[in-house]
Amino acid sequence: MKQRKKVLITGAAGFLGSHLCDRFIKEDFHVIAMDNLITGRLKNIEHLFPLENFEFYNHDVSKFIHIPGELDYIMHFASPASPIDYLKIPIQTLKVGSLGIHNCLGLAKAKNATLMIASTSEVYGDPEVHPQTEEYWGNVNPIGPRGVYDEAKRFQEAMTMAYHTFHDVDTRIVRIFNTYGPRMRLNDGRVLPAFIGQALRGEDLTVFGDGSQTRSFCYVDDLVEGIYRLLNKKDYHQPVNIGNPDEISIGDFAEEIIKLTGTTQKVIYKDLPVNDPKQRQPDITKAIDLLGWTPKVDRASGLKITYDYFKSLSKDELEKTDHYNFDNFIIK
DSSP: OOOOOEEEEETTTSHHHHHHHHHHHHTTOEEEEEEOOSSOOGGGTGGGTTOTTEEEEEOOTTSOOOOOSOOOEEEEOOSOOSHHHHHHOHHHHHHHHHHHHHHHHHHHHHHTOEEEEEEEGGGGBSOSSSSBOTTOOOBOOTTSTTHHHHHHHHHHHHHHHHHHHHHOOOEEEEEEOOEEOTTOOTTSOOHHHHHHHHHHTTOOEEEETTSOOEEEOEEHHHHHHHHHHHHTOTTOOSEEEESOOOEEEHHHHHHHHHHHHTOOOOEEEEOOBTTOOSOOOBOOHHIIIIIOOOOOSOHHHHHHHHHHHHHTSOHHHHHOOOOOOOGGGBOO
16 A cells, blocks of 8 residues: 655644645645644644544644654644734744744755745735736835744745755745635734624724725635645745735725625725735746646635635634734834
8 A cells, every 4th residue: 555645734723724734635645734723723624633644733833843754745834924913922923934944944854855835925025016026035124013924934935945055955935925715713914804804793894004005815725726736846946926916905805895795884994004015916927837827716706705604603703803903003
């Protein structure tokens, strides 16, 4: 009987990590899931617990990692990924992007495993180039409120490339743009779940700034497909953007959510947080040419699935909000 390949997925109980667990189980891997549950939820992966090719480690990757036996792949997806999270736990955010990646790279070197890191469009900061290509170096404020996340991801990329060039570790870097779908947390501060959560609770939708800033939303199944293809792309170690280039203003997006949810609430406007990017749109030329990948799920279809998921949540889950006070970070 052929032995299953083994993959370690850090941040496995989070939104993206849990969907990656599903995909690798579907591909008949032995999945080793790791999460310290600081932002992840066991509910996202509990359906996998009965499987003999799935195991879970409640562990912080910022500490030494020991995985017995052979290991083929490491997917380092552990990190707070929303403003609410990384503004509340800035030190942990920096640690998982520095100590965490160091531990994962050391493990990859020891096991001769391929390692992929989840980088982000936030490495581009508030971009002066539009759309953003992988060659753009970014416009990031290292000491601003978002710096703990942006710089953690930029350091993560640098460390990964250093291990590749100096130790010949087989690495991949995926730069992820705004992604949405089931298992997002309503209370994580990101624009899509924030809007849907407000609509479901009968609250006005809050737009920061004048609504002209843009985002490009990619459905999670499309993202996972792009990630899987990049992992299997041999001999390519440079960053690759994975995201949906269908750009929309936040103001127009709020109107889409109002139409989708049938809410009668209005849109209210508040000051824009410091260093909030004005534009976000991926150039996916590399993903198309290298991977033959383009997103397939249009925003209307993806939003319907996501909205149905949020509607299925219990009242307790719906009311469990964690609104973050941005007042200290607002340009007055």
